[in-house]
Amino acid sequence: MAFDDPDAIPDDALLVLYANGDGEAARLLTARLAPRVLAQAARILGDRAEAEDVTQEAMLRLWRIAPDWRRGEARVSTWLYRVTANLCTDRLRRRRGGAAIDDVAEPEDPSAPVEEKLQAQARMDALQGALNQLPDRQRQAVVLRHIEGLGNPEIAEILEISTEAVESLTARGKRALGRLLAARREELGYQDG
Amino acid sequence: MADRNGKHTLPETDLEALFGAARDADRVAAEAGELGLPPGLSARILSDADSLQEARASEAQRARAAARHARPGRAASGLGVAGLMPAAAGMGGGFGGGLAGGPGGPGGGFWAQLTRALGGGPALAGLGAVAIAGLWVGVMPPEALATPLDSLFGASLDSNPYLVDATTAYDFLDSEG
Incomplete structure (x- = not known):
């Protein structure tokens, strides 16, 4: 499906489109949300590779919940920030006592x-x-x-x-x-x- | 610079400048969309999305197929609108077959289809008995029913709207001369 103005479509509407089988909606949501998830995870974890894994996992959870998403109850971005925060917390707990972490490479x-x-x-x-x-x-x-x-x-x-x-x-x-x-x-x- | 506890600290403005620089870096990455993501990450995310979509589509297809298989059983039981649809279609076939004089449809000829549509032989017998009883009550109303009916429909001839005056206007002229 082609969108005339993709920026005008709210996140939750895109999520409903994705749940109805629209592949383009997934691409738009990824472009819109994944960089923010990656940035949050990278700042919290301090490790780029781990942050990428968390980003993939958080987005996977978003795809999974799409058919059950209830519009108007919560913002997609808030929900995704929460999932990311929880995934990061789990990783930080597992890492306790652990290895040194790589510094986050900043975009130049x-x-x-x-x-x-x-x-x-x-x-x-x-x-x-x-x-x-x-x-x-x-x-x-x-x-x-x-x-x-x-x-x-x-x-x-x-x-x-x-x-x-x-x-x-x-x-x-x-x-x-x-x-x-x-x-x-x-x-x-x-x-x- | 020292904070209120006397500990050495970075001034608020410098800390805000650091936060601002971090925000700018993240904003540049976010505005780049997919391009702001490391190579391969976007593809992995979209691959997950596609896999889930395909799994859901095939699951839905299986559910539809299962529903199609389940439908003939419902039609045989004669319950529900969907169950009646094949019977109605069969009746159409029966009409065509009967009129053309050719082989009947899946349900047989017109009368057989009509009998089935009305509920079968026992139902038809019941329907016939009720019709005969109704006719009998109309022709020979029982005493207990006759009086209330008279009062309801009016025994008085004057007020009976169904009575027609048989005299014509010419009869009136004749009598006047």
Whole structure:
């Protein structure tokens, strides 16, 4: 099926189309949602390969639930963020006591000069390194609030906690990040002033 | 810079700048859609989607086939609208066969089909008995029924709308001269 304006079709409508056998709907949903799932998983897990596996698994769960999806009850993106958060939590639990994790490779900006690219990469590596040191729930809350840019009520729905608990987690997470990154301030190119 | 607990911390603005840079990186990847995904991941995701769709389609096909096989049994029982459809089609065939004088349809000739459509021999016998009883009550109403019927339909000739005045206008003229 060809869509005149695919961007105008809501996620849940695409999901219904997919459940009715429309293959193009699956392609549109993948293009729209999978990059966000991958970004969330990569920030939380700090490992690109694992994040890709989580993305595939989360999308598979979306395909499976498609025939039973009840329109208007929940947002597809919120549901997917929650599935991703749970899959990441499972992986972090399995990883406990475990091996060192690879840093997340950031997408490169081809237009930036080499020095700026290196600086940007160093900052992202430092942020990811600090995120990796946060407790799981704090990390999830900080990523969803400050990087994915979601509101506290939506995060509360995703993590299945109260809005107050989200506020507390993000505040503590942010303070911990500040302390973890303080020593690297000059190295990251931040000046006083 | 120290926080309120006296611990050294990154200033809020620097932390916000870091978050902003991470958001920008993710936004670039998200706006690229499928291209923002690592090679192979998109294909794996879509392959999963296709496999599930195919599995569901063949499951639905099997269910439809099973329903088709189950239908003749329902028709034989004579229950339900779907069960009656083949019988009606058979009756059409019977009509055609009977009129053409050729071989009958699956259900036989017209009267045989009509008898079956009305419910078979016992049902026809019951129908006949009821018709005869109705006719008998009409011709010879029992005493207990006759009085209420008279009062209901009106025993008075004056008010009976079915009575016709046999005198004509010419009779009136004749009498006046």
